Amino acid sequence: MTTASESSSHNGSAIPRGQGGDALSVAAREIFAERGYHGASIRDIAKRAGLSLSALYYWHASKQELFAGLMEDSVNDYVQACDAALRGCGDDPAERLRAIVRATVDYRVRRRVESAIAAREIRNLETEHARRLAALRESATRLFQDIIDEGVRRGDFHCEHPTEARRAIQAACNAIPQWYDPDGDVGPTELADRYVAIAERIVGHRP
Amino acid sequence: MTTASESSSHNGSAIPRGQGGDALSVAAREIFAERGYHGASIRDIAKRAGLSLSALYYWHASKQELFAGLMEDSVNDYVQACDAALRGCGDDPAERLRAIVRATVDYRVRRRVESAIAAREIRNLETEHARRLAALRESATRLFQDIIDEGVRRGDFHCEHPTEARRAIQAACNAIPQWYDPDGDVGPTELADRYVAIAERIVGHRP
Amino acid sequence: MTTASESSSHNGSAIPRGQGGDALSVAAREIFAERGYHGASIRDIAKRAGLSLSALYYWHASKQELFAGLMEDSVNDYVQACDAALRGCGDDPAERLRAIVRATVDYRVRRRVESAIAAREIRNLETEHARRLAALRESATRLFQDIIDEGVRRGDFHCEHPTEARRAIQAACNAIPQWYDPDGDVGPTELADRYVAIAERIVGHRP
Amino acid sequence: MTTASESSSHNGSAIPRGQGGDALSVAAREIFAERGYHGASIRDIAKRAGLSLSALYYWHASKQELFAGLMEDSVNDYVQACDAALRGCGDDPAERLRAIVRATVDYRVRRRVESAIAAREIRNLETEHARRLAALRESATRLFQDIIDEGVRRGDFHCEHPTEARRAIQAACNAIPQWYDPDGDVGPTELADRYVAIAERIVGHRP
């Protein structure tokens, strides 16, 4: 689903690289996604990675650290994807909204597995990690909100409750991993088109 | 299992004889909501209910059963609320959509606590219970979908992808418990109005 | 297997009579036999008797007491059967040996169920009960031993190690409940004949 | 699983690292023998072995598995002892009977402890293990029966009911651990002689 090499595509994460390290990350992602933080046992993670339990402790300081690393990894990835998408835009709110929705849908599809975890399991992070992650999330939320507010201000978007609009759009995108089937008929691009359309309707975009 | 005496909050002691069952349900709802299925310990549930662990087992056969009872209770409630709301409507799709969105928002606000659990934790139910709950859920989904499809057929709603529309509306409503503050400025009725408006936009309702 | 009325056929036991009381004794006998003392749960006993757990405590002071009552009941029965059998004999050791073996085989067949428990589970009796039961047992053992010793003294039996002979005879009889099928071809009388023959061989009886 | 270091008896502490497995087997044998399967607590087993409860689970998957391992170990040992004893014989039934009785008595004395458990507690084994053990037992029983039947066929043994004869012999030997005192006057060899004599009488051996 996610590949081992994927986690090598960027840095800044808490997860070291190497043969065993990657296998562990992959296994951890899967098992945390399947069973949630408390339902997952690091024994099972090590087993699925084909390593001993002690090896896991060589790579990661604790279950909490392993989990937090995964989450941060994933959310970092998302924020950077948003930034990149918006850097390629002018300042037209509609264009920017389309770009960020595209980036969001793309992320939810690409990182379906951990994306689903992140949505449900932040509450299991201890303070320090939780703070960092909450901050990252909020920064993404602000991106959304700023775009919408600006669109409203300019008279391009017409909606009475921009906060609710933002929540609705994000909720719709966040729910994608719950039902999306990567082997189904709808490809990522077509899916993004559909959610872009929904978002434009929610904000009341009239060109 | 549903609680009339829910008001007698958990003061830590002095549960009158014979009322242990209710106290347990209340405590279980809270703790499952706070920590999720695997994160919740039945010892803690019993403690919060002011009863012994063994008393919990007098009332409920297992953690799983206790949890499933709560979930079923709650989802049953929702389905009945939807049915009731739609029974009071004519056959105008727009009216029916408004009614079911109102019922949904109302439910998410009224039963914020277990509603949040249900959304995240069904996967922890074992087959038999899971089947029953999935069926209940689907029946609610079908209500939504039928209304939207009928609106499109009649030419009252204009949307190319009615399934996606339905998903977006449901996702938006489902997310409410994640942020809604019952002590905030927005009351349940006003909230419902806002989500009704969003839903009408998503399906492209033009009167 | 054993009948409720059976336990009314004598007195002196710790088990009161009455509707519920009998049902409990029967159920207890079965369950203790199936699972042993520690493996049996008084909940299951009450359930099989069709009574509530509290009712069991009306009839019996504790699990230990219930169990001990059964055992004493059964061993008393055996000792009395031996006495009766020997009272009907002259003082010929061979005749007496035949009588006591017959009584023993008969007892093992008639009270197959609790007889099997008694053999294995005395160690689970607490001191007071254990003492009484051990005494009863020993008295039966002495009956056997005296007969054999007397036979040897008189020159009717020829065996070098009368204690071992007694042990072998008793062990053979005690093992009957482990394999005997009351619905099989061999009836109790024929079975007794066979064990009488074995016993005579073991003690080296030559007429 | 079999114990070379059995001599290092349970002194309550200081099990050297890496030798926990043996200590556990020894302790388990003792405690299961003293209290039976259901009466034994694995906490007590671990304690007597001088290890933590978790260490027990490092070595054995469950109480059931630990117990089954012990039983199988012991019965395997017996079957092999019988085979070896018979391999050293000619085909004279009397000689063979003497050899197998000797092997049986020897086994009951040597492995007094677990031998007593095995006799009483097989019923506590779950299907898979139970099947294997029952098969092993039957193979030993068949050895006995074949010898006796052949003796009868040849006219060396004279008994009307060879099955009962076999049962009586086995029962007598099986009962040895219940009373035998290794520190008493009768040594294993003398004991075997006595039971050989009893067995020959039971089958009616006339040279």
Added chain:
DNA sequence: GATGAATGAGCCTTCATTCAT
């Protein structure tokens, strides 16, 4: 005679973690 509700101790098992190698 009998019951429903409740308890505390103990059960088997799994958990995340550590230590020595």
Added chain:
DNA sequence: GATGAATGAAGGCTCATTCAT
């Protein structure tokens, strides 16, 4: 880089027993 052996805390659950009715 990795492992095998061991741990203490906590998990869900069952036990024999009691109390009030």
